[in-house]
Amino acid sequence: MKKYENIKSFDELIDLEHGKIGTESRNRYEEHSQMFIISEMLKEARRNANLTQEQLAEKAGTKKSYISKIENGRGNIQLSTLIRIFEIGLNKKIGLTYL
Numbered sequence: 001m002k003k004y005e006n007i008k009s010f011d012e013l014i015d016l017e018h019g020k021i022g023t024e025s026r027n028r029y030e031e032h033s034q035m036f037i038i039s040e041m042l043k044e045a046r047r048n049a050n051l052t053q054e055q056l057a058e059k060a061g062t063k064k065s066y067i068s069k070i071e072n073g074r075g076n077i078q079l080s081t082l083i084r085i086f087e088i089g090l091n092k093k094i095g096l097t098y099l
Contacts, residue, residue: 032073038082039073045090046071060089 007013018029046056046067053067060067062081069075070085086094 035073035077038077039071042067042085043071045086045092049090051090056085056089060085 003016004013007016014026014029019025046053049056051059053071054064057064057067060081061084066075066081067085070077070082083094086092
């Protein structure tokens with residue numbers, strides 16, 4: 001626990017646990033974090049629309065297994081497919097922010 005006693009912010013904790021921005025470890029952490037956020041957003045939007053994974057897949061022109069992979073934070077997502085799932089399958093707009 002000594003390694004945490006001087007931590008004063010969440011950013012310092014992330015640096016300690018996953019490395020500084022730009023390191024391989026930190027990049028992996030950031031990718032997994034973003035995938036988790038996308039997966040949770042998709043699950044919530046699908047449930048709010050009262051759709052099963054299979055129904056959403058059919059509306060969006062993809063497979064249930066692909067929806068499941070996204071919702072479970074696995075696999076690679078093509079941006080065009082993600083937009084189609086949200087916009088056509090869920091009738092939701094999706095936006096990106098560049099930081």
